[in-house]
Amino acid sequence: MGDPLVVLGEVRTCLLPTSDTLAAEDVTELLTLQPGRRVLARERPVPLAISPSSAVGVDCALATVSRSNTRAIGTVASHAVVVGGRIAQSSSSTRVVRAPVAARRPWSHYLAQVGAVELIPRLGDDTAAAIDLSEGYLEASTAKTLDLASISDRMLTRVRMDDRLDQQPPVRTTATRLRWAARVAPPVEGEDRPRTLFAFRIEDESLRTVRIMVPSTRDLGGVQRFCEDLAAHDWLLTTLSAALADADRSGPGRDAVVALNPLLEQLVHLWMPGAHTPTRLRELWTRLESDPGFSRQWSAQVGRLRDRLAVATLEALRSAKISTAEW
Numbered sequence: 001m002g003d004p005l006v007v008l009g010e011v012r013t014c015l016l017p018t019s020d021t022l023a024a025e026d027v028t029e030l031l032t033l034q035p036g037r038r039v040l041a042r043e044r045p046v047p048l049a050i051s052p053s054s055a056v057g058v059d060c061a062l063a064t065v066s067r068s069n070t071r072a073i074g075t076v077a078s079h080a081v082v083v084g085g086r087i088a089q090s091s092s093s094t095r096v097v098r099a100p101v102a103a104r105r106p107w108s109h110y111l112a113q114v115g116a117v118e119l120i121p122r123l124g125d126d127t128a129a130a131i132d133l134s135e136g137y138l139e140a141s142t143a144k145t146l147d148l149a150s151i152s153d154r155m156l157t158r159v160r161m162d163d164r165l166d167q168q169p170p171v172r173t174t175a176t177r178l179r180w181a182a183r184v185a186p187p188v189e190g191e192d193r194p195r196t197l198f199a200f201r202i203e204d205e206s207l208r209t210v211r212i213m214v215p216s217t218r219d220l221g222g223v224q225r226f227c228e229d230l231a232a233h234d235w236l237l238t239t240l241s242a243a244l245a246d247a248d249r250s251g252p253g254r255d256a257v258v259a260l261n262p263l264l265e266q267l268v269h270l271w272m273p274g275a276h277t278p279t280r281l282r283e284l285w286t287r288l289e290s291d292p293g294f295s296r297q298w299s300a301q302v303g304r305l306r307d308r309l310a311v312a313t314l315e316a317l318r319s320a321k322i323s324t325a326e327w
Contacts, residue, residue: 002097003217005119005130006183008137009093010148011228012156013235014175015086019168021266022085024049030162031080045275051080055114056151057107062096062119063140064132070121072096073104077115078151080159083232084270090156092148093224096133098122117146127186134181138209149177170262173239178208178231182223185213198284200230208234214281222278229277233294236271239263240301247308257312260305268305271298 016022022030024041027049031039037052055075062070074094081089099118110118123129137146156175185197197213210230212223243263273294274285288294 002100003184004095004097004116004220005126006133006137006181007093007095007220007223008133008146008148009091009180009182009224009227010152011089011091011178011180011231012149012152012175013087013089013178013231014156014160015169015171015173015239016082016088016165017160017167017169018165019170022082024085026164027082027085030159030164031082033080033158042276046270046272047082047084048276049082053077053079053114054155055111056092057110058094058117058146059104060147061145062117062133063136063145064123065135065139066132068121068123068132070119070123070133072117072119072146073099074110074117075114076117076146076148076151078155080155081228082159083276086266086270087232087235088156088159089228089231090152090154090159091224091228092152092155094146094148095220130183134183134211137181138179138211148179152177170266171243171259174206174242176206176208176231176235176238178210178227178234180210180212180223180227182212182214182220184217184220185215196281196283198287200288212284219280222281226277226281226284229274230288233271233273233298236267237294237298237301239267240298240305244301244304244308257309260309260312264305264309268302271295271302 024043024047027047028039028041031049031051033054034052039049039051041049054077056078057075059073062072064070076092076094078090078092081091083089093115095116096119097116099120102120123132185195196215196219199211201209203209210227214220214223240263243260247260273289274282277285
């Protein structure tokens with residue numbers, strides 16, 4: 001198999017629907033989606049567990065900006081992730097490579113290459129094809145082309161509906177989607193090694209898109225893990241911001257403590273950007289910290305959260321004191 005033209009992926013992130021944080025052994029059982037295959041896990045600095053990958057066969061068109069006729073056959077690799085016993089993710093990706101022959105092969109051929117699809121039509125030179133496929137995928141709005149969103153959604157639903165979960169999360173949240181495309185940067189005259197280029201964009205309340213160019217094919221292997229790490233932290237920031245906005249709309253009172261306290265107890269400590277990002281891609285977090293300033297935003301939001309809880313607690317104590325005095 002040749003080098004990929006582009007790697008396409010999608011990450012869905014949500015709160016694990018359970019009242020308590022799952023212990024490590026419970027997370028391992030939850031993510032044992034394929035008996036006999038090991039769940040990858042680490043405890044420090046933040047607990048992380050990744051299920052074995054499942055292969056989903058696809059035979060479909062790929063979205064392109066040029067609207068060229070395309071057909072891709074192969075498999076999508078999909079797995080589930082649990083961060084800190086609290087955050088659930090589903091992550092699906094596939095490498096797009098040129099088919100060595102312009103004909104469909106038996107499924108046994110494609111199943112031997114999990115997480116890769118072969119592009120049958122000729123689609124320009126490698127650089128032009130990579131751009132065409134990347135932008136087409138990120139801007140796609142039709143289900144008639146490769147639909148990683150549905151594949152990720154099925155994986156996440158499978159985890160969320162597990163009988164081990166009591167379906168009683170301590171706080172109401174929404175899920176987010178991060179759609180990403182990665183390719184190798186073309187050589188630039190005068191540079192020994194191309195730079196890692198990166199663009200992160202918030203499309204709407206739930207969808208984010210990421211464009212990444214890495215120096216070499218070797219670096220493509222770490223992009224999915226970086227995107228999962230980014231998606232988890234973006235979800236934390238989005239969730240905290242939404243909860244504070246809801247609390248502000250409801251006004252002061254005891255309800256603020258009930259709504260916000262679980263965030264402080266169970267989610268705030270999970271903020272650790274780059275902790276699970278491959279070393280060669282950690283420089284991307286440096287850029288995110290500079291602009292838009294992820295950790296600055298997080299620190300400001302956590303400060304607001306603590307202040308909001310402090311004010312609500314003082315109001316509750318004041319009301320209790322007045323009631324006692326009147327009695």
